[in-house]
Amino acid sequence: MKGKQYALLGLFLVSTLAAAKTPVVELEIRNHLFHPEEVRIPANTKVKLIVYNRDATPEEFESYELNREKVIMGGRKANIFIGPLKPGVYPFFGEFNPKTAQGRVVAE
Amino acid sequence: MLINSVILVLREVLEAAIVVSVLLAVSRNLRLSTRWLLASLPVTAIFILLFSSNLDAITDAFDGAGQEVVSAGLQIAVFAGIVGVVFITELQRSGHVGSLRPLPLLMAITVICAMIREGSEILIYITAFAASGENGAAVFAGSAIGGGIGISLGVLMFAALRAVSAELSARLCVFLMALIGAGMVMQSTMLLEQVDWLQPGRELWDSSALISEQSISGQLLYAVFGYEASPGLVQVLLYAISVVLVALAWVLPHHFAGVRDAH
Numbered sequence: 020m021k022g023k024q025y026a027l028l029g030l031f032l033v034s035t036l037a038a039a040k041t042p043v044v045e046l047e048i049r050n051h052l053f054h055p056e057e058v059r060i061p062a063n064t065k066v067k068l069i070v071y072n073r074d075a076t077p078e079e080f081e082s083y084e085l086n087r088e089k090v091i092m093g094g095r096k097a098n099i100f101i102g103p104l105k106p107g108v109y110p111f112f113g114e115f116n117p118k119t120a121q122g123r124v125v126a127e
Numbered sequence: 128m129l130i131n132s133v134i135l136v137l138r139e140v141l142e143a144a145i146v147v148s149v150l151l152a153v154s155r156n157l158r159l160s161t162r163w164l165l166a167s168l169p170v171t172a173i174f175i176l177l178f179s180s181n182l183d184a185i186t187d188a189f190d191g192a193g194q195e196v197v198s199a200g201l202q203i204a205v206f207a208g209i210v211g212v213v214f215i216t217e218l219q220r221s222g223h224v225g226s227l228r229p230l231p232l233l234m235a236i237t238v239i240c241a242m243i244r245e246g247s248e249i250l251i252y253i254t255a256f257a258a259s260g261e262n263g264a265a266v267f268a269g270s271a272i273g274g275g276i277g278i279s280l281g282v283l284m285f286a287a288l289r290a291v292s293a294e295l296s297a298r299l300c301v302f303l304m305a306l307i308g309a310g311m312v313m314q315s316t317m318l319l320e321q322v323d324w325l326q327p328g329r330e331l332w333d334s335s336a337l338i339s340e341q342s343i344s345g346q347l348l349y350a351v352f353g354y355e356a357s358p359g360l361v362q363v364l365l366y367a368i369s370v371v372l373v374a375l376a377w378v379l380p381h382h383f384a385g386v387r388d389a390h
Contacts, residue, residue, distance in 0.1 A: 041323075065323075076255045079248070083340040086317045086355060089194060090251060092183050098191045100323040105330070115252055117131055 041067050041100075046122070048072045048091070051113060053122035062106040062126040068099045078120060082111035085124065102126065128262045132269025133276070135252060139245035140277025141350040146205065146241040148281040149303045150234045152288035153216060156296055163231035164238065171239045175246035182251065192322035199315035201240045206369060208237030209308035213301055214376035220297070221384035249274075301377050303351070309369035310353020313362045320359075328360025 044066055047054045051074065060066045072078050072091040080099060081088045091097040101109075104126035113120025147164065154161050178185070178197075186194040211233050218226045249270065257266045288296050319325035335356035338345050348354035355362065 065327075067323075076259070077251050079252075083356065084335075086357070087321055089321065090182060090186075090248060092186070092251075093255070095183060095186065097186065097194075099321055103327070114135060115131075115256065 041065055043067045043069060045069045045071065048074055048078050048113065048120065050074065051076075051078070051116035051119045053111075053113070053120055056122045057125060058122065059125045059127060060102065060104070063103045065100060065102045068101060069096055070099060071096045077115060079114035080111060081114040082109060082124075084109040085111060087111070088114070128256075128265040129269040129272075132252075132256075132266050133273040136249055136270040136273030137277050138273075138346060138350070139249050140274050141280060141347075143238075143242045143245045144277050144281025145284060145303075145350055146307055147238055148285035149288065149300055149307065150212065150238060151285050152296060153212060153300045153304075154231075154234060155289060156293060156300065157216065157219065157227060157230070159227065159231060163235040167235040167238050170235075171242045171246065174239060174243045175250055178243050179247040179250045179254075182247070189322075192324060195318040195322045196324070198244050199318045201244055202311040202315040202318075204240040205237055206308040206311045208233055208240065209304045209311075210372055210376045212237065213304055213373055214380060216297075216301075217377050217380040221380045223380070223384075301373070305370050305373035305377075306352035308373055309366045310349075310351070312369040313353045313355065313358070313366045316362050316365050317355075320361075325361065328362075328364075330357050330359055331363050333357040 042061065042064065044058055044060060046058060046068065048070065058068070070080055070089075070091055072093060072095055075093040077090060077092045079088060079090045080097065085101050085104075087099055087101060089097050089099055101124065104124070106126050109124040109126065111122050111124065151161060151164060154163070182194065184193075185197055189196050212230065215226055215230050215233070253266060253270055257263045257270075259266075288299055291299065316325055320327045333356060338348065338354070338356065340346070340349060340354065340356050345354060345356070353366075358366075
């Protein structure tokens with residue numbers, strides 16, 4: 020194996036390990052509300068959010084603080100990677116129902 | 128529901144309206160026909176229908192990263208279109224006769240790419256919530272008001288760009304295109320980070336206390352040049368590189384003209 024191939028193998032292993040370690044947090048949208056409303060995640064760690072939309076209507080997961088936006092059609096799910104985040108509170112909301120669909124990620 | 132609809136549709140329309148108004152001003156400055164815009168509208172409508180009706184399949188593609196990858200691709204296409212428009216425009220201004228021919232098609236493609244995603248989001252929103260009896264009228268009315276304000280602001284921008292001298296207008300258009308294009312690239316990096324295709328760098332600063340992204344000024348700045356209150360290292364770097372690329376597309380044709388004239 021040449022140096023470049025070793026480097027590629029190393030990169031592959033690191034990325035596989037990193038992927039294996041990414042914590043997964045699940046939340047749901049029901050009746051235009053997030054369940055749970057508060058998601059606690061470790062600070063300085065990348066986390067995979069899986070958002071299930073249990074409503075028949077679509078929703079857009081949106082957060083200015085997390086720099087995230089994704090349309091989730093009715094009855095579907097969406098993967099959204101967030102972080103690594105400094106300790107703090109990061110609100111998110113459903114752009115199609117911003118009055119009710121509100122939640123926050125707490126990194127600690 | 129009414130106010131929500133106004134804000135949602137305004138945000139989406141404003142971004143596309145600014146791209147359209149600047150390209151329209153460039154087109155008028157060069158005394159080109161603006162038929163490309165009319166021709167691009169039905170094509171955009173078809174793509175919006177295709178995109179929104181297939182969003183489930185698009186979202187599931189690339190192991191769940193499809194929605195972001197397609198959106199980021201469209202945003203990068205807008206940026207590439209803008210670089211092309213600046214380059215061709217400046218080529219003509221520096222004396223290359225007949226170089227404008229590809230411009231209308233390029234502008235049409237750029238505008239179509241800029242409108243697909245925003246248009247689909249509006250369509251998905253309206254079709255889902257206008258049907259829900261009680262809120263239907265509010266969603267329709269709010270969307271119409273939001274769309275109206277967004278288009279009006281675009282028209283206002285076009286009028287302003289046409290009201291100043293030709294030289295100033297040309298410079299302003301390039302300046303705006305650099306900001307819009309770099310903003311698009313920055314947004315696309317965030318989408319790719321969202322699906323873990325791109326590793327987020329550390330946050331460089333947080334100006335949300337100064338200008339919040341939720342505020343009206345924050346929203347306007349976002350629409351014009353992709354303002355982010357807390358950008359990461361990768362985003363800022365790509366933003367800077369994008370501005371430099373537009374600047375090169377602006378300067379190089381004149382440089383070549385200078386070299387040619389010297390011979």
